Amino acid sequence: MDRKRPYYYLLMLSVLAICFVPSLGDTNAQILMRFKVSLSNGNALNDWGNESSLCSWTGMLCRADQTFYGLRLEHMGLGGKIDVETLFELPTLVSFSVINNTFEGPMPEFKKLVKLRALFLSNNKFSGDVPDDAFEGMRRLKRVFLAENGFTGHIPKSLANLPRLLDLDLRGNGFGGNIPEFQQKDFRVFNLSYNQLEGPIPESLSNKDQSSFAGNKGLCERPMSSCSHIRGNEPRSEDIFPEHQRKGRKFKILIIVIIVVAVVVFASMVALLFIHNHRRKRLQPGIVAKQGNSQKNNAGFKESQSVDLTSDVKDGDGQLNFVREDKGGFDLQDLLSASAVVLGSGSFGSTYKAVVLNGPTVVVKRFRHMNNVGKQEFNEHMQRLGSLTHPNLLPLAAFYHRNEDKFLVYDFAENGSLASHLHGRNGSVLTWSTRLKIIKGVARGLAYLYENFPEQNLPHGHLKSSNVVLDHSFEPQLTEYGLVAVMSNSHAQKFMAAYKAPEVSQFGRPNMKSDVWCLGILILELLTGRFPANYLRHGKGGNNADLATWVDAVVREEWTGEVFDKDILGTRNGEGEMLKLLRIGMFCCKWSVESRWVWREAVAKIEEVKEKDGEDDSSSYVSEGDLNSKTMTEDEFSFSVTS
Structure with a gap:
């Protein structure tokens, strides 16, 4: 019996090895390869499975010590199924992002990934109600981005109860009902815009920007308008007036509308005739705007109303001061007679685009707050600016000095402002x-x-x-x-x-x-x-x-x-x-x-x-x-x- 004992122990060790070694589990690489099988259109992940380091694979998030901690599979055209069960086997997964792909169907059961700290599902085709317990147990979750999907139903209470939530973006979905009370108050990112939410906004969110709630017609209270202004709280006209009275009121309203429209049309015709005659008599030197309503030109500027600088420059020094020899060829009267439009108005003054007859197209900037130096010092400083030559500076061509205002003339840039x-x-x-x-x-x-x-x-x-x-x-x-x-x-x-x-x-x-x-x-x-x-x-x-x-x-x-x-x-x-x-x-x-x-x-x-x-x-x-x-x-x- 003693001779057989060593063989017995050896046999037992072999059995234990066969039984327990598999329990150590697959490597992260093996798990991720199984996860990839559930995806469709995975051409962007063709380098998965190569012999190089896992952290060199597309979409991997790793720390400096090469520890894997997340997946960032964004803008890859991926679809199919997000296999949460397989993701659960990744012990260090804390961040998951599939922004801008083609995943569809109901929201996967991410609540199984209790270690997750960041979840990004924006710009996909997910749809349907999100269960109330969809985020149950995810106490480490800090960032949730579900924007631009087709989610419906109420905002899950389990989401509102997350204790560490800092960033939340639910815009562009179909969430309805009331906004729940969020446990977290100090959000860094918060956006519920363009859903179907209704009712009063919780007081704890009243300090958020109004844009966070835009596109929800049923929401009220700060920072939106008071709930008392919502028409749903007012009695309906059919509850006040009998049917025959309502028909009579509608007929009277129709008559009034016809009369008002006729008066407006007649008044408009008279006004147009007056303006036409007035403009014919008013042809005089000055900057004249192009006809038509405000519109954007090819440069992206908003062209607006006309402006007449004739009266503005009468107290000036009488001449346009050129600071560059290559920018002559026109004088002050040429500029005043130029065809021009208003490009915009800012904190310093207005900006105009002027097309000088048989001359260049220039930009005229009017400054109202240049009174820090005297005329001589101002002229010297403008001459110094005009001497600057660099391909990444818009050249100053000329200036006009007036006690109250100053006018600077620059070259015109075809593609407008950045x-x-x-x-x-x-x-x-x-x-x-x-x-x-x-x-x-x-x-x-x-x-x-x-x-x-x-x-x-x-x-x-x-x-x-x-x-x-x-x-x-x-x-x-x-x-x-x-x-x-x-x-x-x-x-x-x-x-x-x-x-x-x-x-x-x-x-x-x-x-x-x-x-x-x-x-x-x-x-x-x-x-x-x-x-x-x-x-x-x-x-x-x-x-x-x-x-x-x-x-x-x-x-x-x-x-x-x-x-x-x-x-x-x-x-x-x-x-x-x-x-x-x-x-x-x-x-x-x-x-x-x-x-x-x-x-x-x-x-x-x-x-x-x-x-x-x-x-x-x-x-x-x-x-x-x-x-x-x-x-x-x-x-x-x-x-x-x-x-």
């Missing part, structure tokens, strides 16, 4: 390559100003997207530069972009890095497509709720493409470079002036950004840490812009 392309409604789409070209040109133009105005804190002073214009090839040109020296101090502090920098609210004045802060905000605006709301606030200094803070909040948890403008998402082989530029923008607009980059460093880093990933592997930027979006940790991408 702001009109980013935020206008003219259907313009700027690609990633065009945006990179624009920001590099802006940086070069700003560098030229720094070099030529070394004695000034603000060589530009008013750098923002509306002051970047684009020529026929979309090459950017800066405008309204170098005007701080002649601008009224009070007006500059209230309206100029550089005075929105955080150091102004801290120390009461801008410094040499304030223009760099404006450059950083412009980079973030260009990448996100969002308008910097802090520019709308009048007065000194920025605000923690500015664009830089929003970007920092979005990327602080796990890296996603949610921060980028949808028009540049899906750019092939450019995502890593877009991320580099985003990081540059954040370093340019750091809240702490000491931590913010100087202009030379900012311009040098912008020049290193390429259109496609991997075009220049020797970039010195790599030394600051791996910028690949697949291997960045939260700490590496946290900028602490408010510190």
Whole structure:
């Protein structure tokens, strides 16, 4: 019996090995390959299963130590089934994103993934009611993006009860009923717009922006209108008047409407005849607008009403002062007689486009607050601005001096302002390559100003997207530069972009890095497509709720493409470079002036950004840490812009 005992033990060990080794489970790679089987149109995931590191596969989110923590399968045309049961086997999965794909049907049972911290399902074809317990037990969940789907029913109470929820976007669905009381009060992102919600908005959400609730006709109370104004609370006319009285009232209303329409038509005809005769008698020198209603020209400007500058310039010095020899050929009367339109009106004054007869097309800017220096000093400063020559500066051609107002004449840029392309409604789409070209040109133009105005804190002073214009090839040109020296101090502090920098609210004045802060905000605006709301606030200094803070909040948890403008998402082989530029923008607009980059460093880093990933592997930027979006940790991408 003793001789057989060793063989017995050996047999038992073999049985135990066969029984228990499989219980260790599949590797993450094996689990993900099983998950891929449930997907359709998976051509974008063809590199899954190769022999290289899991973190090199498309859509993988890994930390610096190569620990897998999430899936980012965005803009890939994926469909089929999201196999939650298989995802449950991934022990370190905390972030899941399938933004802008073709998944459809009811919402999968993500509540099984209790460790999940971020869930992004926006821009798919999911539909149907979301169960009330759909988020039950997901106590770690911080970010939920379900926008632009077909979800219906009530907003789940389990979603409202999540204790750590910071970002919520449910816009563009069919959610109905009342808004539940949310346990979380301090949201970073909150959007319930364009659903079918109704009833009073909970008091805890009354401090949210009105845009968070737009498109829900049944909602009331702050920040919307009072519930007492909803017509559903008023008695119906059929409950007050009998049927024969209602018919009589309708007939009387019809007669009144016919009479009113006839009177309006007659009055309109008389008014048109009067205006026609008046215009025929009123042909005199002055800037005359093109006929027709307000409309946008090819440059994206809004052409508006006529303007007559004849009376405005009668107290001036009597001549148009040219600052460049190549821009003569017309005089003040030629300009006054030019065919022109109003392009817009801002905090400084109005802007006009004028087409000089047998001459150039120019832009005339009228400034009402240039009273900081005398006439001689003003003339000398304009001559200095006119001497600047750089492909990324809109050339100043001439100026006109008047005691109250000053008129600056610039060349005309065919494609209008950068702001009109980013935020206008003219259907313009700027690609990633065009945006990179624009920001590099802006940086070069700003560098030229720094070099030529070394004695000034603000060589530009008013750098923002509306002051970047684009020529026929979309090459950017800066405008309204170098005007701080002649601008009224009070007006500059209230309206100029550089005075929105955080150091102004801290120390009461801008410094040499304030223009760099404006450059950083412009980079973030260009990448996100969002308008910097802090520019709308009048007065000194920025605000923690500015664009830089929003970007920092979005990327602080796990890296996603949610921060980028949808028009540049899906750019092939450019995502890593877009991320580099985003990081540059954040370093340019750091809240702490000491931590913010100087202009030379900012311009040098912008020049290193390429259109496609991997075009220049020797970039010195790599030394600051791996910028690949697949291997960045939260700490590496946290900028602490408010510190």
